Amino acid sequence: MSALRKKFGDDYQVVTTSSSGSGFNQPAPEKKKKRQRFVDKNGRCNVQHGNLGGETSRYLSDLFTTLVDLKWRWNLFIFILTYTVAWLFMAFLWWVIAYIRGDLHRAQDPKYTPCVANVYNFPSAFLFFIETEATIGYGYRYITDKCPEGIILFLFQSILGSIVDAFLIGCMFIKMSQPKKRAETLMFSEHAAISMRDGKLTLMFRVGNLRNSHMVSAQIRCKLLKSRQTPEGEFLPLDQLELDVGFSTGADQLFLVSPLTICHVIDTKSPFYELSQRSMQTEQFEIVVILEGIVETTGMTCQARTSYTEDEVLWGHRFFPVISLEEGFFKVDYSQFHATFERRGWEEQLHGLPGEPGGQGQHRHQAAIQVAENARGRLRPGRAPHASQAPEDELYHVRDDLPGEHGRPAHEAAAHQLRARRFRRETGEQDGL
Structure with missing residues (x-):
């Protein structure tokens, strides 16, 4: 722990340390009923065509x-x-x-x-x-x-x-000569993570190439599969929405010689704009990742796929670094490829989300409400926080001294709710939230 804080600072917290000392792993998620996936982790699509009739010809x-x-x-x-x-x-x-x-x-x-x-x-x-x-x-x-x-x-x-x-x-x-087996040496992280990066709330996952031969013109795309109902009442099962992973900036074109972290910025154009940690526990969605490129040795196009369900997206986590500088070369440690760690108090950065001048106003108020909702979702009655999580005072510290609209504190309501919950818990009263 001390080595990690020495390297990354005191604002980080290790989620789980394996007994063998091989690296850091994410906390074991709550046992949840396994639901049907549209795309398996190995890329196989769970779709069967039936009742073809005369179309079999x-x-x-x-x-x-x-x-x-x-x-x-x-x-x-x-x-x-x-x-x-x-x-x-x-x-x-x-x-x-x-x-x-x-x-x-x-x-x-x-x-x-x-x-x-x-x-x-x-x-x-x-x-x-x-x-x-x-x-x-x-x-x-x-x-x-x-x-x-x-x-x-x-x-x-x-x-x-x-x-x-x-x-x-x-x-x-x-x-x-089909390049399907080439996809076996293209890796995706077991989990995706949501955290702050460059001052923006970002969905992240990691890709890697185990071979020394390169993937020429590698490109990555992401689809969000989620059932929804239109305002006209039409139900759309597995509606596909595009997740921007750098198409406008060219960041979707990869130079995949070492593991890369793919980022999707959660802004007003993102389907995850209304997402919170509490909503992730109730909603069902699937993120399909498609990596395409030309195999350097054969010149054939290869495609690798995987997917992440809502319980495979870790809130407030980041990926552990895997690249180190050795004498004369860069070394990639694939034993830490899937490892993540949780950043302590990272939600406070949501207070500075861009919106009105100085990051104040409605955006800051919505960020505080989101923090409060996350606290409710994590600290519901009958559900204890994970042992690796920091106390509520550290994880959900709300600043109520920042000016908001009309000269009033913008986070007064959210801070009051957290104090009331803490008081009821200390006095033994039933928490009704």
Whole structure:
């Protein structure tokens, strides 16, 4: 603790220190009923298409993409089955030609010239096809010039074999070279955090790249998924709203050679403008993060996804630094990649939010009300504060000596509510808030 305060100052407080000393972790959230996610932490979308009816024929119109999207076990099964059926079918055609011409019964006659030399049953016809298709050419079985139908079949076999090879081998190659596995080495922090940064209330999360190869033209986007009802009464499930993570300034274009903290400023244009710690306990939303870039080694586009639900957003936390300067290089400590710490008394900075001149007036008053509501949400009856949290006097200290509108203290009401609650708690009275 002393080392942390020596480095960051006395206004920070460690949330949890692991027993092994490996780093700092966030406090264990309250047990909450697990709800259905739209996007899993690993990026898989929990969406199933049903009742397609006659629309399933559209998959056959794009057969190549359909095969590539199949799972590996089905790809291997179709690969083996297609070659096996094609080989048996072509061997059967060679056997039919030999049977119609009578080569099977006169194969041992030295004066007779068959269509294909030394083909006298189905296994020998199958071996001739394999030797021809694979261009092995042992020299024992060969086609003669006395068989025009065999020459035509040989041309058909060459064309059909080229088409099957191009289709199946191309499908397997595309599937193996897909950059989906590249996304496994792109990391997202387990939690997002809301805290002050550069004097602004900011939603933050962290991304990292485990490989030394770079992601070219890396770009990040965020979507807020939240059900809502329009003023006309229409219910919109999973309505998608864009979260600005630097599109206007170019901050969404990443140079991802070391872990970066992505920021979304919570201002009047943000969907989280009315958000408070107390409202996070009741509302349901999901933040979907999409990271796209070009794989440097293959030149293919890669996309990595993750999501954060409302219980995975930590209020008043910041991420622990992971980059240190060594002798001749910068070192990234990924053991602290997900670690966060809580800043003590950071809500007081909300009093200086820009609004009217000097940061005073209505914005300051709303900030104080928000602080009071957060105190109610954290200190409800029957719910004790976390052991790692500071006392209420330190966490929710409200300054009532700042001038507000009409010359009156702007935070008098909020401060009075906190004092009344503290008094009732000390005297043993029932807290009704």
